[in-house]
Amino acid sequence: MLHFSDAEFDRRAARLQAEMAERRLDAVLLFAQDSSYWLTGYDTFGFCFFQCLVVLADGTMKLLTRSADLRQAQHTSRIADIVVWRDRGGANPAIELRDLLDGLDLLGTRIGVEWATHGLTAANGRLVEEKLGSFATLLDASDLVPSLRVVKSAEEIVVVREAARLTDLAFERMLPLVEDGADEAALLHALQGTVLAEGGDYPANPFILGSGADALLCRYKSGRRRLSAQDQLTVEWAGVKAQYHAPAMRTVVVGSPLIRHEELHAAAVEALEAVEEAMRPGRTFGDVFDAHARVMEAHDLSRHRLAACGYSVGARYAPSWMDPQMFVAGNTELIRPDMTLFAHMILMDSDSGTAMTLGRTYLTTEAAPEPLSRLPLDLPVR
Numbered sequence: 001m002l003h004f005s006d007a008e009f010d011r012r013a014a015r016l017q018a019e020m021a022e023r024r025l026d027a028v029l030l031f032a033q034d035s036s037y038w039l040t041g042y043d044t045f046g047f048c049f050f051q052c053l054v055v056l057a058d059g060t061m062k063l064l065t066r067s068a069d070l071r072q073a074q075h076t077s078r079i080a081d082i083v084v085w086r087d088r089g090g091a092n093p094a095i096e097l098r099d100l101l102d103g104l105d106l107l108g109t110r111i112g113v114e115w116a117t118h119g120l121t122a123a124n125g126r127l128v129e130e131k132l133g134s135f136a137t138l139l140d141a142s143d144l145v146p147s148l149r150v151v152k153s154a155e156e157i158v159v160v161r162e163a164a165r166l167t168d169l170a171f172e173r174m175l176p177l178v179e180d181g182a183d184e185a186a187l188l189h190a191l192q193g194t195v196l197a198e199g200g201d202y203p204a205n206p207f208i209l210g211s212g213a214d215a216l217l218c219r220y221k222s223g224r225r226r227l228s229a230q231d232q233l234t235v236e237w238a239g240v241k242a243q244y245h246a247p248a249m250r251t252v253v254v255g256s257p258l259i260r261h262e263e264l265h266a267a268a269v270e271a272l273e274a275v276e277e278a279m280r281p282g283r284t285f286g287d288v289f290d291a292h293a294r295v296m297e298a299h300d301l302s303r304h305r306l307a308a309c310g311y312s313v314g315a316r317y318a319p320s321w322m323d324p325q326m327f328v329a330g331n332t333e334l335i336r337p338d339m340t341l342f343a344h345m346i347l348m349d350s351d352s353g354t355a356m357t358l359g360r361t362y363l364t365t366e367a368a369p370e371p372l373s374r375l376p377l378d379l380p381v382r
Contacts, residue, residue: 001076002041003242008155009078012039013059015148020057026109027101028055028141029128032117033317035145036063037243042077044069045318047119050085050093050127056104064097094127098135112141118319146324150312152338156244157363160314160340163200164246164361164372166239170194171248171375178252178382180229184209191237201240204321208236208249215251215355216348218306230255234355236344243315247342248373249359252380260349264301264356265379268345271295272358272377275309275327275343279362279369285331292327292345301347310343313361339364340372 033047206220231254238247278291312323344359362369
C-alpha cells in the first residue's frame with residue numbers, strides 16, 4: 001500500500017539521518033502523523049491516541065502504538081519493528097516508551113522530540129517529560145521533519161499535480177449548481193463527492209462553505225442554508241491525493257455583483273499577482289506576506305485583510321491541512337524551488353457585509369511560481 005518507491009523512502013531516511021547528525025541527535029521521537037507518513041508510509045488516524053515512531057541515528061526504527069494500529073502499520077508502512085502498548089485502566093504508555101528506549105541503549109543520550117504536534121497532547125507530553133526527563137537529554141525537534149518535507153521530490157510533485165486536478169474538477173462540478181434556492185449541502189456533496197469519486201482522499205480539515213453572512217467566515221461551521229437570488233458564497237476546498245493537498249479558494253456571487261464585490265475582487269487579483277512576483281527563490285515567506293499587505297494598504301483594505309496570506313501544503317492529517325511554514329510578517333523562511341505553497345487573498349468587509357476571497361496552490365521553480373490550478377481568476381458570477 002505504499003504510495004512512493006523504496007528509493008524515495010530511502011532518500012527521505014538518508015536526509016533525516018543527515019539532519020540528525022548535524023544536530024547531534026542519537027534518536028528522535030516522532031509524534032506527528034505527517035512525519036511518520038513521510039518517512040515510512042504509515043497511514044492512520046490513530047495518532048489521536050499515544051503513539052511514537054522512534055528513529056535512531058543509524059536509521060533503525062521502532063513504532064510504539066496500540067493494538068488497533070498494529071495491522072494498519074504492517075499494511076501501509078515500511079516499519080518492521082512494532083511494539084504494542086496495552087489499553088487498560090491506569091495505563092501509562094510513556095513508561096513503555098522509556099522501556100523501549102532503554103532496550104535500545106539510549107540512556108543518557110540526546111533525543112529529539114516532536115513537541116509541537118497535534119499527535120502529542122499536553123497531557124501525554126507531560127507523561128513523556130516525567131518518564132524521560134531524567135532518562136535522557138530531551139531536545140525540541142519539532143521543526144526537523146517539517147523542514148525536510150517542505151521541498152517536494154519529483155514523486156511528490158506528481159501526486160500534488162493529481163491533487164490539483166481534483167481541486168479544479170470539484171469546483172467545475174459544483175459551480176453549475178450554484179443558483180437561487182441551491183442547498184449548501186448539495187454544493188458540499190458535489191465538492192467532496194467529486195474528489196472521492198475520482199480516487200482522492202478526505203481532506204485534513206473540513207471544506208469551508210458559507211453563504212450570506214457566513215461567507216465572511218474562514219472556518220467550517222455546522223448548519224446549512226439555501227442560497228437566495230442575491231447572495232455570496234465563499235468556498236475553500238482542496239483536492240487530496242495520497243494525503244497531499246492542493247487547496248483553492250473563491251467567493252462566488254449569486255445575482256449581480258455589488259460594486260464592493262468588484263472593488264474587493266480587483267484588489268485580491270492585484271495582491272495575488274504581487275504575491276506571485278515575490279514567490280521566488282531567495283525571497284522569504286515574510287516578503288510574500290509584505291507584497292500582499294502593500295497592495296491591501298494601497299486599496300485602504302488593511303483592516304479587512306488577515307494577518308496571514310497562505311502557507312506551505314503537502315501531506316497532512318486532521319485537524320488541519322496547513323503546514324507550519326506560513327506567509328506572515330517577519331517570517332525569514334526562504335522560498336526554494338519545488339515547494340508547494342497555497343496563497344490566499346481573503347477580504348472580509350464586516351462594515352458592508354461583503355466577502356471576497358481568491359486563492360490557489362503553486363509549485364515554486366527557479367523563477368516564477370507555477371499555478372497548479374487552471375481555474376480562471378475572474379470573479380465567478382451565477
